[in-house]
Amino acid sequence: MNQRFCAVESRAIDDPLVGSGAHLERNLLLSWPRPRWQRNLRQASDMPEALSAALHALPDEGRRVNLIHRREQPERHHRVFLMPECLAFDISREALGDFLAALRRGEDLTPWRPETVERSLLLCCTHGKKDKCCAKFGFATYKAMADAVHRHDLPFDVWESTHLGGCRLAASALLLPQRRKYGRIGDDDILPLLESEARGRPYLPCYRGDSRLTPRRQCAQVAALEWLAARGKEADVEVVDDTDEADAPDDAQHELAVAWRTAHQQGWLTVTCHALELLRYDTCSDLPDGPSPSRVWRAVSVREGTPISA
Numbered sequence: 001m002n003q004r005f006c007a008v009e010s011r012a013i014d015d016p017l018v019g020s021g022a023h024l025e026r027n028l029l030l031s032w033p034r035p036r037w038q039r040n041l042r043q044a045s046d047m048p049e050a051l052s053a054a055l056h057a058l059p060d061e062g063r064r065v066n067l068i069h070r071r072e073q074p075e076r077h078h079r080v081f082l083m084p085e086c087l088a089f090d091i092s093r094e095a096l097g098d099f100l101a102a103l104r105r106g107e108d109l110t111p112w113r114p115e116t117v118e119r120s121l122l123l124c125c126t127h128g129k130k131d132k133c134c135a136k137f138g139f140a141t142y143k144a145m146a147d148a149v150h151r152h153d154l155p156f157d158v159w160e161s162t163h164l165g166g167c168r169l170a171a172s173a174l175l176l177p178q179r180r181k182y183g184r185i186g187d188d189d190i191l192p193l194l195e196s197e198a199r200g201r202p203y204l205p206c207y208r209g210d211s212r213l214t215p216r217r218q219c220a221q222v223a224a225l226e227w228l229a230a231r232g233k234e235a236d237v238e239v240v241d242d243t244d245e246a247d248a249p250d251d252a253q254h255e256l257a258v259a260w261r262t263a264h265q266q267g268w269l270t271v272t273c274h275a276l277e278l279l280r281y282d283t284c285s286d287l288p289d290g291p292s293p294s295r296v297w298r299a300v301s302v303r304e305g306t307p308i309s310a
Helices: 006-012 049-057 093-104 132-152 187-198 215-230 284-289
Strands: 027-031 064-069 077-083 087-092 120-125 156-161 173-176 180-182 207-210 236-240 253-261 265-280 292-304
Touching (some): 006 284, 027 156, 049 093, 077 093, 120 132, 120 187, 156 187, 207 215, 215 292
Antiparallel strands (some): 027 077, 120 173, 265 292
């Protein structure tokens, strides 16, 4: 019997990457050996109960928690990152509970000897206990990215990670503190993605959209960036849209204004985005029960105004 994968099914129906870039701004990353990870993104099999309870409380307080791993990290001495504060800590397992208690109380963390994070963190989802696509596609991508960063001396710190959202889009990755998400990363994408991000620019072929924007605004943003890139313009863009996305009918078309700016030019684009319902598998665990409907956005046209020379 041929094994099925939600990532393969997603690609086959042209399930869009764009619109799936949401991610909380405040994050805590905790190194923990991957063989101990459980299905929950914050849980490990050998994690003390009190520590697990403290980690599970953090999302209710507005901070996402992911476990991370790489082979050279000691098992019982943990690397902790706080984003967007860009702080890192080295903490023994026995002291983790006290550290989290101090964090949750809003206390000064100076006694924990914080280090400033100088390099962007690149997290690759390898959470096979959550979804088999993340093991099949994610681990190879992690290894290739870590190797490329080393060989080309690129400014990233690469880690394996628990669930980042969008299992059907494996292999997936997240860059912090920029909060740019990527999906369907293939072998030929790895070096161009890293080089683009080293310049501070999103890599459009695998880009899922700005995490600060709604799915519709992500759709308009990426369509505008692609339109500009096709014309040789590496621009910053801003989507101007006051409409409540929740009120938009599923079959609606919406025109969104996008302002763009380069070092020497600026202008406006109008992007028309179309909402539609797609039947898809969000994870491999959905495969036995059949696909379910999901709302997605596609850009159907981009037209320009008159650029203004700086």
